[in-house]
Amino acid sequence: DSDDISPVNLTADHLLDGLLTAEFSYRSCRSRYEFGSYHKNSSHKPSPYLLSKLRKQEALQKRCGPGTPAYKNALRRLQSSDGAATGVEDGDCRYLVNISFRGLGNRMIAVASAFLYAVLTERVLLVHWGKQDAADVFCEPFPGATWLLPRASGKRSPLRNLDDYGGESKESLGNMLQSGGAVVVSADGNVSWASPRRPPAYVYLHLSGGYGFHDKLFYCGAHQRLLRGVPWLLMRTDSYLVPGLFLTPPFVGELEAMFPEKDAAFHHLGRYLFHPSNAVWRAVTNYHRANLAGAAGRRVVGIQIRVFDKKQPPQLVLDQLLSCVRNEKLLPGIAASNDDAVLVTSLSSWYYERIAAEYGGGVAGGGVHQPSHEGKQRWGDASHDVKALSEMYLLSTCDVLVTSGFSTFGYVAQGLAGRRPWVMARPSPWEEWTEGQAAPEPPCRRALSVEPCFHSPSYYDCAAGRDVELDRVRPYIRRCVDVSWGIQLV
Ligand code: GDP
Known part of the structure; x- marks a missing residue:
């Protein structure tokens, strides 16, 4: 029986051809090691390049995630008023906060999209699950790090009322572009921050259904270059953005290398990220x-x-x-x-x-x-x-x-x-x-x-x-x- 799986007799099937590492104890998250035996015939193998990107992301989550000195530092800069003027320097950690909403299916395809965007832009992914608690249903996906955004402490923290961000928020990329002041567009279509020629401490990305023309400029190369220097991005979406990332010029080469089989992107991302908690997994396997x-x-x-x-x-x-x-x-x-x-x-x-x-x-x-x-x-x-x-x-x-x-x-x-x-x-x-x-x-x-x-x-x-x-x-x-x-x- 699968009860005797221990990190010694794990096979490639248990770890989904290298998508997963054996860094979690079996007891802490049984579904990590048992999913494979319920899904024997996956014909899709993850590419070695995807695997190397996942391992790199895991290292980033560990180095910069909540509880690390780097995280404390980034949070302090976000919450202090001078945060805006500092920008990011080489070696600084940058973050992507995913604001989840709607039903579980929507949340999962959105988190998978946010994760891929985080990998592409070398940001730490942090998940805000809303009123519910993601830990009730999922195990942590990254070894030695948490993907859950800690509750904001500072009264003026931009991370405090995340569920209030929406199409009207003045910190949204769309509204910044539309109202003009914050961003300068040059004749050749390049975009840069207006003043003080440094990126803001955070930008909100409004990417939920029914979003406007300016929000959708997220999928432009120039706007992705603009966002690169922003230490914190807050993204609210309920959608599967991955095909949109495949249409965003600076990501195409990387994505094609990561996913030689384009039609298996969610198959790999979903199996990598989502591991039902022991309570959920018990319900699955008993039934x-x-x-x-x-x-x-x-x-x-x-x-x-x-x-x-x-x-x-x-x-x-x-x-x-x-x-x-x-x-x-x-x-x-x-x-x-x-x-x-x-x-x-x-x-x-x-x-x-x-x-x-x-x-x-x-x-x-x-x-x-x-x-x-x-x-x-x-x-x-x-x-x-x-x-x-x-x-x-x-x-x-x-x-x-x-x-x-x-x-x-x-x-x-x-x-x-x-x-x-x-x-x-x-x-x-x-x-x-x-x-x-x-x-x-x-x-x-x-x-x-x-x-x-x-x-x-x-x-x-x-x-x-x-x-x-x-x-x-x-x-x-x-x-x-x-x-x-x-x-x-x-
Ligand atoms: P979508 O609305 O169909 O795109 O899927 P979501 O998962 O985002 O939201 C639907 C929610 O309704 C689910 O998360 C469940 O809470 C509930 N739901 C819908 N269909 C079913 C079902 O067949 N079984 C159960 N248990 N819940 C369901």
């Missing part, structure tokens, strides 16, 4: 053992149903799902091998009951299972989050995935699994729905890759000074099957 594990050769089909519009008739969503699994022959295969099982995740139990009536009792010999039905999404509730995270991980162990388009919950599951799901198109909003309307046609499509979709890319090409068709810029960036204005790495 898996009792309901999903079967004879070798059993297939488990995972179905994730996420309904965004409360007024959506459930029957319509069910019809869409059933026609998807029939068209794509995802469930009939089950009749042939009678040990197969179905895992349903949804906030509601209604779909599970209908699917169990259709496919339970004999057709799927392994049964139809739903771990929980929470009714509605809840905020700041640890036991709710434990269920949500454990269901994402249970879905990620499935052999076949059917997901609901637009849902970041599904994106995380498919990304961790490294499996391309069949994605159900989001039905049209209830207001546009007409009596007798059929389910969307086709009811589902195969995702182009296992990558999450970036829902709010910038179409603006900074060098050209105009909008472009993003799916024509690089061969590995396409529009998503579920969100027509979104882009995805393939």
Whole structure:
């Protein structure tokens, strides 16, 4: 059993081909060492260059993270009024604070994006999880360092009310650019700090859906050079920004070297960063053992149903799902091998009951299972989050995935699994729905890759000074099957 894994008999499988190091004790975070045995067939191997960047980042987090003299120093400069005039010097530590919001799926794709940006810009990543506590659901990812932003002590600290930053904040890059005073744009498009020709002590990056033209200049090379000298960046996002980083000129070369397989970026970042806490992992493994594990050769089909519009008739969503699994022959295969099982995740139990009536009792010999039905999404509730995270991980162990388009919950599951799901198109909003309307046609499509979709890319090409068709810029960036204005790495 996996109970006897100790750092002596660890294999490449346990450490995900070098993504992870053996610097944590088994007891402190069992999922670090057990994830691999539930996800045996990942065909994606991390590149040696990615591994070297991860080890470098770990060293940075250790040298500069909370509790170090460097951190104390950087914090003092941030909180003192003269911080603004000092800028950064060689060897100084620079920081990226990720301000998380929304559901767990959104938070995870956002943290993965922030982490990659931190690696690219040699900054220490610190996570602000909001009212909830990230430590309830995740282990620390970096050896000998914490990724959790300590509570701010100083009354005037810019880190004090992080949840209050938004599109209106005057410290945002977008507002600084728009109001003019702080930044000078030269004739050749170069941007620099106006006065006193030194960067401010911190800049807020507003990168959540619905952000404006000036916020989106974040994806320009000139603006990235401008940000380089800022000691603290505060970033608020709920999105998967990685495809946007692949469109930001100064990062392209590094990213292409780190990810020779572009379509495995989240697969690697997610498996590197996220390790369910022992409480979550116990829920995952107990449920898996009792309901999903079967004879070798059993297939488990995972179905994730996420309904965004409360007024959506459930029957319509069910019809869409059933026609998807029939068209794509995802469930009939089950009749042939009678040990197969179905895992349903949804906030509601209604779909599970209908699917169990259709496919339970004999057709799927392994049964139809739903771990929980929470009714509605809840905020700041640890036991709710434990269920949500454990269901994402249970879905990620499935052999076949059917997901609901637009849902970041599904994106995380498919990304961790490294499996391309069949994605159900989001039905049209209830207001546009007409009596007798059929389910969307086709009811589902195969995702182009296992990558999450970036829902709010910038179409603006900074060098050209105009909008472009993003799916024509690089061969590995396409529009998503579920969100027509979104882009995805393939
Ligand atoms: P998204 O809204 O679908 O993009 O995904 P998020 O994870 O960001 O937010 C949805 C939240 O609703 C989750 O984090 C859960 O708290 C809850 N939720 C949605 N679907 C499910 C589900 O199938 N199972 C459980 N346990 N929770 C869910």
